Amino acid sequence: MARDTRERIVAVARDLVHGASLAAVSTEDVCRAAGVHKGSLYHFFASKQALGGAVLEHNWAMMSAVLEEAFADDLPPLARVDRFVDSFARMLTLMRDRFGTTPGCPLGSLAAEFAMHGDDARAQAIRLLQAWKAYFSTAISEAKGRGEVASTVDAETAATRALAHLQGLALLAKAMDDPGLVLQAKTDIRLLLQAPR
Amino acid sequence: MARDTRERIVAVARDLVHGASLAAVSTEDVCRAAGVHKGSLYHFFASKQALGGAVLEHNWAMMSAVLEEAFADDLPPLARVDRFVDSFARMLTLMRDRFGTTPGCPLGSLAAEFAMHGDDARAQAIRLLQAWKAYFSTAISEAKGRGEVASTVDAETAATRALAHLQGLALLAKAMDDPGLVLQAKTDIRLLLQAPR
DNA sequence: CGGTTAGTTGACCGATCAGTCAACAGCGGA
DNA sequence: TCCGCTGTTGACTGATCGGTCAACTAACCG
Numbered sequence: 001m002a003r004d005t006r007e008r009i010v011a012v013a014r015d016l017v018h019g020a021s022l023a024a025v026s027t028e029d030v031c032r033a034a035g036v037h038k039g040s041l042y043h044f045f046a047s048k049q050a051l052g053g054a055v056l057e058h059n060w061a062m063m064s065a066v067l068e069e070a071f072a073d074d075l076p077p078l079a080r081v082d083r084f085v086d087s088f089a090r091m092l093t094l095m096r097d098r099f100g101t102t103p104g105c106p107l108g109s110l111a112a113e114f115a116m117h118g119d120d121a122r123a124q125a126i127r128l129l130q131a132w133k134a135y136f137s138t139a140i141s142e143a144k145g146r147g148e149v150a151s152t153v154d155a156e157t158a159a160t161r162a163l164a165h166l167q168g169l170a171l172l173a174k175a176m177d178d179p180g181l182v183l184q185a186k187t188d189i190r191l192l193l194q195a196p197r
Numbered sequence: 198m199a200r201d202t203r204e205r206i207v208a209v210a211r212d213l214v215h216g217a218s219l220a221a222v223s224t225e226d227v228c229r230a231a232g233v234h235k236g237s238l239y240h241f242f243a244s245k246q247a248l249g250g251a252v253l254e255h256n257w258a259m260m261s262a263v264l265e266e267a268f269a270d271d272l273p274p275l276a277r278v279d280r281f282v283d284s285f286a287r288m289l290t291l292m293r294d295r296f297g298t299t300p301g302c303p304l305g306s307l308a309a310e311f312a313m314h315g316d317d318a319r320a321q322a323i324r325l326l327q328a329w330k331a332y333f334s335t336a337i338s339e340a341k342g343r344g345e346v347a348s349t350v351d352a353e354t355a356a357t358r359a360l361a362h363l364q365g366l367a368l369l370a371k372a373m374d375d376p377g378l379v380l381q382a383k384t385d386i387r388l389l390l391q392a393p394r
Numbered sequence: 395c396g397g398t399t400a401g402t403t404g405a406c407c408g409a410t411c412a413g414t415c416a417a418c419a420g421c422g423g424a
Numbered sequence: 425t426c427c428g429c430t431g432t433t434g435a436c437t438g439a440t441c442g443g444t445c446a447a448c449t450a451a452c453c454g
Contacts, residue, residue, distance in 0.1 A: 171365065237432055
C-alpha cells in the first residue's frame with residue numbers, strides 16, 4: 001500500500017503538471033486527483049518542491065526507458081537518433097491525446113522551471129539533461145568511428161546542439177500544439193552533425 | 198499619470214516574471230513592487246491573464262527593437278543573423294546580471310506557458326513567434342538570392358529550424374544559468390542553413 | 395499475544411490568492 | 425462653476441494555498 005500510494009501521488013502529479021508548470025498545480029489538486037489526504041502527501045514528501053523533484057525523476061525514468069530502447073545497438077548510430085526522435089514525437093502525441101494539449105519536453109520544461117528554485121533543484125535538472133546528452137554523444141562518437149560523421153566534429157559539442165534543437169522544437173510544438181513539429185529534428189540533426197566549414 | 202501607472206505595472210510584472218512563470222507571481226507581488234493598489238491593477242487589466250498578455254506584448258516590443266536593429270540591411274543577410282544572436286545573448290546576460298538568474302527566452306517561455314490558457318492566449322503567442330520567424334525567413338531568402346544559401350533550401354523551413362534552435366539554446370541557458378550558451382547559435386544556424394544531402 | 399512502526403485520516407492553521415467594490419481625487423471641457 | 429470621467433484608494437471577500445498535527449489503523453515482528 002505504501003509504495004503504491006507514493007507512486008500514485010507522483011503519477012497523478014505528473015499528469016496534472018503535464019504541460020503546465022508545477023507552480024500552476026496545487027497540492028490539493030494532486031491529493032484530490034489521487035484520492036489521498038494532505039497528510040499522506042506530506043508523509044512521503046517534505047515539501048511541494050520535493051514532490052516536484054520526484055515528478056522530474058519520474059519523467060526521467062520514462063525518458064530513460066525510451067532512450068535505452070531507441071539507442072540500442074541493433075541499428076547504426078545515426079539511425080538510432082532517428083528512432084529516438086520518432087519515439088519522442090510519439091510520446092508527445094500520446095500525451096496530447098490523453099490530456100488535450102501538447103506538453104513540452106517532460107524534462108526540459110521542468111528543468112527550466114526548477115533551475116531557479118535553489119541549487120539542488122538546478123543540480124538535479126542539469127544532471128538529467130547531461131545524462132540525456134550522453135546518449136547523443138555516445139552515438140555521435142560511434143558514428144565518427146564509422147566515418148558517418150566527420151572526425152573534426154566534437155561529439156560533446158554536437159550532442160549539445162542536438163539536445164538544444166530537440167528542446168526548442170518541443171517548446172514550439174507545445175506553443176503551436178503540434179507534436180509533429182519535432183519530427184523534423186531527424187533532418188535537422190543530420191545538418192547539425194556536419195563539420196562546420 | 199495614467200499611461201505611466203499602466204506601464205509601471207507591466208514593467209514590474211515583467212521583472213518579477215523574468216524567468217519564472219506567470220503562475221509563480223501573484224498580483225499582490227506586482228502591486229507591492231509597483232507601489233500600486235489592487236484596484237488600480239484591475240482598473241487597467243481585466244484579469245491576471247490579461248496582465249500576462251500585456252507582459253508578453255511588452256517583451257515583444259523589446260525583442261522587436263532588437264530584431265529591427267540587428268536585421269538592418271547595412272550588413273549581408275547572414276551577418277545580420279550573427280548580429281542578432283550576439284544581441285540576444287547580450288540581452289540574456291544583462292537580465293542575468295540584473296536579476297541573478299538567467300531567464301529563458303522572454304517570448305518563448307511565456308508563449309509556452311500561455312499556450313494552454315485558452316485560444317486567444319495561444320493565438321497571441323503564435324502570432325509573435327511567427328513575427329519573429331519572419332525576420333529569419335526574410336534574411337534567408339535574401340541570402341538565397343545572393344547565393345550564400347543554396348537555392349534548394351526552403352526559407353520558411355529553415356527559419357523554423359533557426360528559431361527552434363535558438364529557443365532550445367535559451368532553455369538550456371536558463372537551466373544551466375549560462376547565457377553564453379546561446380552564442381553557439383551562430384555556428385549552429387550556419388549548419389542548419391545548408392541544403393540537406 | 396503485545397509492541398512497534400509505517401501509513402492514513404480529517405480537521406485545522408495562518409497566509410495568501412485573484413478579484414470586487416464603494417468612495418474619492420483631480421482634471422478637462424462646457 | 426459644475427459635470428463627468430479617468431484614475432486611485434483601501435478595505436474587503438470567499439476560496440485556496442502550502443503545510444501541520446494528533447489521533448487512528450493495520451500490518452509485521454518477536
